[in-house]
Amino acid sequence: MSAQNKFLKQQSVGVIGVPFSGGQPRDGVDQGPLKIIEFGLLNQLEELGWQVNFDGHRDYTTMQPAVDPPVGKLLNARYVSAVTESVASSVSSHLKQGSLALTLGGDHSIALGTVSGTMAIHPDAGLIWVDAHADINTPETTESGNIHGCPVSFLLGIAGQIKEFNWVKPCLSPERLVYIGLRDVDAGEKKILREHGIKAFSMHEVDKYGIAKVVEMAIEHVSPNRSRPIHLSFDVDALDPTVAPSTGTPVRGGLTFREGHYICEAVHETGCLVAMDLMEVNPSLEDDQAVFQTVTIGCSLVRCALGETLL
DSSP, X not given: OOSOOSSOSSSEEEEEEEOOOTTSSOTTGGGHHHHHHHTTHHHHHHHTTOEEEEEEEOOGGGGOXXXXXXXXXXXXXXXXXXXXXXXXXXXXXHHHTTOEEEEEESOGGGHHHHHXXXXXXXXXXXXXXXXXXXXXXXXXXXXXXXXXXXXXXXXXXXXXOOGGGTTOOOOOOGGGEEEEEEOOOOHHHHHHHHHTTOEEEEHHHHHHHOHHHHHHHHHHHHSGGGOSOEEEEEEGGGBOTTTOOOSSSOXXXXXXXXXXXXXXXXXXXXXXXXXXXXXXXXXXXXXXHHHHHHHHHHHHHHHHHTTOOOO
């Protein structure tokens, strides 16, 4: 491991495949983890010197209730809640053993579970959220009712009391959250970001300062002097659709291939990474070439976060 990790007991990574699409309406994103594993990610991590413990692909469809009517505007709330609660315990069990937790999604609602699992073991951890979208809608502000646009509001404790999500504890404070790559943010979300003073680097800041400065400021914000564990939640739609086309909500004008990789490399160099999510790879969208391109980039981002370097 090129950077000594301050918060892991050993160089081992627990890999949690979450083939789940219930947080949004498009089928296929549940195939993301299967494809990423099929493309050899586990061997690639072993070649980097990691001991890899793969939980296997759980069949989360068994958790789908027979009826799951909307809760207010929220769709599939019971299903999302059951799956994410299970994911939270998978993540925390790997972290408890002193391993890094790597979760492959699936849609971004899964972060309700991954971040909760991280904060249960590392309550002071900082969250770096790399995404075109802020995913911070509340059950009130969401227009679509798709929970993949809401997980951050639950983690912050600003979603209000929703009994279906009683297990989710507010575990994240606004000053331990930072965004990189935003460019499609709802009006309600902009208001939330401003009201809570949440640090966000949109593509405008990436253009203005360059990726190195943005990442330096982001890391310093959530882990001052590299003092806190870091959870990196990476949605592939943060990347420009020309770079990673096979994703459900692509938005033009995103991060370049190198900018995406630089974020992962820089987070690795801190020695603070304890958990990573790679989300929203959807192999059913676009042609085989686009899928190949998106999945190989997903694998490559993970390898960089876990220590692969160019030299």
